[in-house]
Amino acid sequence: MIDVNAYRDSYPFRPGVLALEFDLTYRGFEGSLAVVSLLVSPLRAIFWEEPQTANEYAHADIRSYQQKRAAGAEIPNQLLVAVINPTLRNWERSLEQSHKELGAVAIKLHPNYHTYHLTDSAARELLRACGEKGLPVIVQMRMQDTRSHHPLMQVPDVDINEVLEAAAATPQTTFVIGGIKWGEASSKANDINALPNVWLDISQCEVADVLRRLIRLFGAGKLLFGTHAPLFYIKSALLKLEEARLTAEERELITERNARELFRL
């Protein structure tokens, strides 16, 4: 099982998210934690002016975590997703370092928190560069329901049209739309299906029987299991799978095979 949308660090607007309960929850579901991989990005990178330092810290944390794993600890495998801010003049160096030195398996973008548009020239350059390096890009649509934002820090969601436009303009780059909502996915299904370089993380998609509906719209080959943990209860993402009564093949595609191929794991 591969969770393509999880986080490290604390989140400034909610308590207790440091208490990762990955271990207990996944053990109950999968039987062995050794089969679980988490693609984690640093939450601090959203809020720090310079996210590369947060990527470096996350890399160091993950390395010590992996050492414990190598020593026999039954814990999930963690893989770094580096956050890049293309409005900083050093983004190319950060991208290169994340790719070559930090071992990032993907890049995550937060255009709304870092206040740029995917249509901006620097963002386009970054998207092209990721495509050339074979690094998938996760565009995170939102971190939290806008209705519950801090009143002095209300951050609008990323515009789905902007993401699809960028994906169409950079077809060699692999896009994962992180935290897409059901309304966005269902209303843009034709556009999304027309883009072979776009996949959907299901962590924030919700309506009754949402995963079955997503499969009907997109097929299991375009969907990726994600939890938005530790901000969301992992159990919620796991029960989303149960609610869909997946076939063995659908389950394998959504929870593992698509991610393994996309992120070259």
Add this chain to the structure above:
Amino acid sequence: MTIIDAHVHIGRFMPPFREGSDDFVADLIDSARSVGISRLVVTSLGNRGYTHYPTPQEFRAANDHVLEAMARFPDVLIGFCYVNPRYKEESLGEIDRCIVAGGMKGIKLWISQKASDSVVDPILARAAELGVPVLQHAWYKTTGNYPDESTPADVAAMARRHPTVNIIMAHLTGAGYRGVIDIAPYPNVHVDTSGGDPESTVVEFAVRELGAERVVFGSDAPGRSFGVQLGKVLGAGMEDERRELILHGNVERMLGL
């Protein structure tokens, strides 16, 4: 283990969503069962969409749909009666029709008036006489509530005036930590876990501040997923005895099941 979902919507306008189905209510029940939920407390907020200020004709028609669904699935569905307190006599009459005669088990108030407004008092007084709970919507929205949408502070004001009525304040995640703190002094107010994203730690916070006896599982399906919303309770850290209260014990006690 029995799991009762205390906050579910049905409506004639809602389309079937299972492949090949022509029956929305059956789809909903099947979806709930896929994650182990066996009984649903249902309301209808309108036949053609959710109606903010329903006329008597509109809330009667909505409740007709619930009564029909209850008759079709008597072992699964528990109806709550939707009224608009701005129509006092018609609402009281509808409560008698749906609860006394029709077998519904509670009253649903949405956003036609704030819970703090005295216009709700006759409805709460009738709830006290009948010994039925009132499910009251509430939310704290940074982006702004609807004009007559209650906040948890409004629910607290309602509870203060009607201490003998069991009030279920809807939407724990929407009410948030501030909302839990607002209602904590009023032991007749419970909170349901329905709606909003499955943000971690908020269920544990509610249990810590209110006690598990005042927390009730709800989903807000079909706008939300049964599995995702149930995951809030099954994923929260607590003892099994407390979880059982939230998943069925508290609702059974309030509804006399």
